[in-house]
Amino acid sequence: MRFSRAYIPTTKESPKDAQLPSHIYLSRAGFVAQVASGLYNFLPLGKRVLRKIENIINEEMAVCGALEVDLSFVTPAELWQESGRIEKFGKELLRFRDRKDNLFVLGPTHEEMMVSIVRNRVTSYKQLPLNVYQVKTKFRDEARPRFGLMRAREFVMKDGYSFHSSTEDLDREFDAMEAAYKRILERLGLEFRIVEADSGAIGGTGSKELMVLADSGEDTLAVCDTCEYGANVEAARRAPRTVIPEAPQADFARFKTPNIKSIEDLSNFFHVDPYYTLKAVVMRAVYTEGSEPVCFFIRGCDELQEVKARNSVGANDLVDISEAELMEIGLVPGFIGPLDQNKIRFVMDNDTRDATTMICGANEADYHFVGVDLNVMKDVVFADLVTVQAGDGCPHCGGKMEHTKGIEVGHIFKLGTVYSAPLKAEYLDENGRSQPFIMGTYGMGVSRLVAAVIEQHHDEKGCIWTHATAPYLVNVMVSNIKEETHMAYAEELYTTLQSRGIEVILDDRKERFGFKMSDAELIGFPFTVIVGKELENGLVQIMVRSSGEMITVDAANVLDKIEELRR
């Protein structure tokens, strides 16, 4: 491609709406342009990157024997009513009616459609397993789209679905998909972690997220500094404590603690490590029908993890509760404890099991109990409720956990029969009995990956594309196109590179050196060959975008050098 004939509208200034590096540079460098909130046009460069990622996905899916399909973007609402997700998705499902007044939705994901193309067609265990996928536009009418391509309403996603006749076979496929996804991200040149995730309301037995590591990531991850273990902080586990603070000496007693409400005050008041205090967090648990206040007890040194807390009571949501509501129930904020009270449903964190010499609220203003042995309580519900913190022990290897930020670019799930059962997607097993498909689902955010590459690879000058994602690997830049020998050399190099199958753009624009260099850096081609005044000495330079290095090479050896650098 000749730059003079390309459409690459770069700008010196960033759009005022852009905040994230990926949004700023992808806009400034002319890869994408915003249309409306959460809607983007992909310009020629952006489209090239998108297709490159798509191609790599297709290649790796082919290796796994997954079959590509293309399902209708507009889907009949009946399918969604059948699965019950039309209510669940709520306003995120964009609905509309056709001329005959039939209700349709724009597909936000395609479980229903995919099940519908398989059911009644795949009818025997002999036809299983089956793995079908598509790379397709999705639409979710997000309440608040943001961060450019990272959370757009319309986006491109690879969504795959596998169908099995046994959980063992699902496990095999799940592992194969995990390996394939890993290869895809490696080929894209991204630094990532595969982490355990919360399965959420959708259930299922296994769920892993693929996280591209970047400071701007929306998800917080707890990862081990030694082994491979990592998890979304919503689902992260930790090893039992090995370092236990010295226990306070106290017999059981009711102790006056005037206006001592916070864990910090309590810890200071008694000169006791917060480990030996009991923190009470009361929230209103909202269920499909009705709601109730629930109290979660955790050690004072820990933090409540809301997703875990929500799962522990099977609630759809947890919302804050006011002090007034607490008083109504008969609880005194700041002095809530688990002993001698049946005013509220409560759940205790696993780490409080068998806890002794604890300090907890006495359910009376200005009083706490000290020297509490929690074993005195009967029929207590325990669950994992706490947030894994930096420095906690890894549950697998004893390494230290640390926090990092990640961009979720993939999510793989063992669905089981969550969809196949209600949608009556069944096959006949060896015994001639009807069974629902055992399913897995594998998603990957293709347009989000475009942004993720830049979030992880940019500097103050612009984009730094990895070799596999670059719109063109090499930019041949002619410093001054009026120099005929320079142009002639560049033209020849351009042709040669093309014939070698290297994607190349020739910057033949009638612009000055500095202008073109800035563009090259902003757009982020991995290599820019600078054809300029050094050519008189038989030399050209190669600017390596990732390092900023300027390599002077013999004009006759550019090809070899490029081949060497790209490896």
Add this chain to the structure above:
RNA sequence: CGGGGCGUAGCUCAGUCUGGUUAGAGUACUUGGUUUGGGACCAAGGGGCCGGAGGUUCGAGUCCUCUCGCCCCGACCA
């Protein structure tokens, strides 16, 4: 959906508080000239329903009401 902010040239913004000829700058664009290794310089141009509707006023980019759009924080995000 709650809270906050912003809509003026393709883009980034001034002007709005305190109403008053023909609405500005930078950049981008067109033409000519000079330049040519880090976003050049000179000159001449084109480009605006001041987001939209209604109102107040002799007069509205500016004040009032309504509305639409976009961004940020939060809620939300199978």
